[in-house]
């Protein structure tokens with residue numbers, strides 16, 4: 187069984203700074219780390235490997251600048267078997283589509299893949315689109331917001347999803363793609379042996395020529411969307427605290443909403 | 452200070468300290484308060500490969516030595532010596548098998564200990580036999596293809612939690628100290644029971660229990676080495692493990708110093724940080740000097756013992772590491788509480804725990820008085836062999 191885990195390098199700080207002239211993230215001088223949800227994606231894959239160590243292979247893959255190699259080394263240090271870095275000048279400025287397109291090409295190049303696991307979302311870009319887009323491009327079934335992965339049969343998963351509507355349990359045939367929540371399990375610590383191996387591991391770097399992609403199909407040029415402006419939202423200053431018993435509060439809230447002309451009231 | 456460690460040795464420190472930062476520090480106060488066994492952290496340590504440190508590679512370990520064990524337990528001790536003791540006691544329990552076990556015993560017991568799937572324990576002390584180990588009364592009688600054990604062991608670290616026990620028992624009472632032997636006993640063996648978990652001053656997350664053998668039957672093949680080797684096995688094991696107790700002291704003292712200096716730089720009294728008072732500076736200077744001296748002793752002693760497996764002065768050197776660094780740990784932890792004043796006395800800060808925990812280092816694996824006896828007796832013997840006179 188071959189599992190691919192998609193990991194993204196994100197800035198370590200929670201309060202990401204934005205360059206007001208270029209509208210891009212200020213990455214200089216900010217330490218990087220693995221996207222927290224991708225640590226859970228890796229853990230989910232490792233738990234599957236724990237069940238059958240000799241027959242499960244995990245490849246971690248990331249698209250990013252050369253220093254994104256660090257997150258791959260980190261994943262290898264926790265037990266992933268192989269890693270691929272997708273890095274090329276031409277990939278710069280990719281939107282979620284171009285990111286997914288590039289990742290999809292790389293996964294096709296990897297050959298037979300049974301399961302792809304992504305994080306729920308990246309804490310910087312925050313779109314949660316890459317997973318579903320990737321599955322669509324690869325023509326795979328997918329499930330998002332997965333909190334638990336079990337096996338019904340060797341090639342059929344039973345997954346649990348957490349959504350706003352509630353908990354759903356799905357049967358998913360392999361190959362498939364999942365995006366996971368932190369409920370899949372606490373990410374494990376580094377292992378001594380795996381870290382030694384990771385330090386000596388030569389991470390292959392694939393660019394557009396390796397993936398046989400045109401410059402126009404990737405990066406900024408291959409993107410349908412462009413960031414025009416990024417800004418911190420204005421804080422709403424209007425705040426009213428409603429007090430009283432629950433039914434009084436409800437009545438007051440109803441009045442307020444009605445006064446503001448909320449449709450249907 | 453640079454101790455010229457190899458890349459591998461530094462990596463061991465790095466991984467152990469990562470576990471301290473991410474897993475141990477956030478829970479140590481709670482584990483202490485609840486006196487709860489640190490199973491979750493044992494699983495982290497298992498995943499880190501560290502349980503294999505001194506188990507030979509052919510049995511699934513990392514095949515490393517005393518120095519590497521010291522480096523790891525020193526780091527773990529910065530987190531909690533209750534946890535570090537739990538970890539180290541598994542190595543202590545495995546060591547008799549590593550040193551003297553048959554290939555069969557090694558193949559059966561060492562791989563799961565190296566993987567951290569099973570914990571081991573070392574069972575020597577009895578109610579009537581503490582410092583005087585020759586007074587042990589647990590008996591092992593051979594009947595056909597089995598040994599039958601009867602007796603009680605007291606204060607055994609990992610008792611009840613471990614699956615594999617190295618147990619010392621008398622096989623021939625007529626032979627005195629040469630009549631003791633060492634056996635592997637498994638949790639679940641018929642006639643093997645556990646007493647209640649002891650309530651302690653410190654290292655409260657670690658489990659300390661009584662082991663009771665009531666016609667406990669084990670296969671003959673569980674004998675480690677030969678009959679009569681018991682005390683030799685115990686002493687050789689202590690020669691390997693005692694520098695590690697010293698290293699626990701260094702790690703604990705380092706944590707106490709780190710907290711003291713950070714606190715002294717922030718705490719304002721009389722309009723300035725208390726670190727600007729010379730008395731506080733001298734306190735932390737003394738703490739730092741003692742720690743560095745202890746660390747330097749342990750690292751060089753460990754290197755020496757690792758390179759010279761049959762060093763004639765091994766027991767003396769190992770005892771020096773244990774006494775010196777454990778005394779440093781108690782002194783430094785005590786001073787740390789003083790530097791933090793009333794805050795240091797409160798459970799909201801970690802130093803009162805460091806003080807409570809530190810005391811055990813002067814007691815277990817042979818009290819510091821017994822270690823000084825070993826050192827003194829060895830000096831007496833050494834100087835008896837020297838022909839030159841130093842007195843003119």
Ligand SMILES: Cc1cc2nc3c(=O)[nH]c(=O)nc-3n(C[C@H](O)[C@H](O)[C@H](O)COP(=O)(O)OP(=O)(O)OC[C@H]3O[C@@H](n4cnc5c(N)ncnc54)[C@H](O)[C@@H]3O)c2cc1C
Nearest residue numbers: 192249279281282285304305307308311312313314315316
């Ligand atoms: C220099 C730069 C310029 C950019 N310019 C633009 C732009 O012009 N227009 C625009 O729309 N966006 C732009 N972006 C943002 C970019 O679109 C997103 O960072 C990227 O597409 C991933 O989307 P996301 O962060 O929302 O990930 P999500 O969709 O939230 O991530 C979900 C999961 O997908 C996987 N994943 C996401 N990204 C990667 C990756 N790179 N490698 C491997 N796996 C991954 C991970 O498993 C992750 O948990 C830019 C980013 C950078 C760094």
Ligand SMILES: Cc1cc2nc3c(=O)[nH]c(=O)nc-3n(C[C@H](O)[C@H](O)[C@H](O)COP(=O)(O)OP(=O)(O)OC[C@H]3O[C@@H](n4cnc5c(N)ncnc54)[C@H](O)[C@@H]3O)c2cc1C
Nearest residue numbers: 573574575576581582606607608659814815816817818820
């Ligand atoms: C938390 C904890 C965990 C332990 N874990 C283990 C374990 O895993 N396995 C195990 O086998 N044992 C274990 N022990 C037992 C430990 O090794 C003994 O407590 C220790 O060896 C001292 O024995 P004792 O307590 O009976 O003290 P005693 O021998 O009764 O000594 C009492 C005092 O007299 C002093 N003294 C005794 N004889 C002499 C002498 N000849 N000269 C000078 N002073 C002397 C001692 O130094 C001490 O100060 C543990 C103990 C504790 C408290």
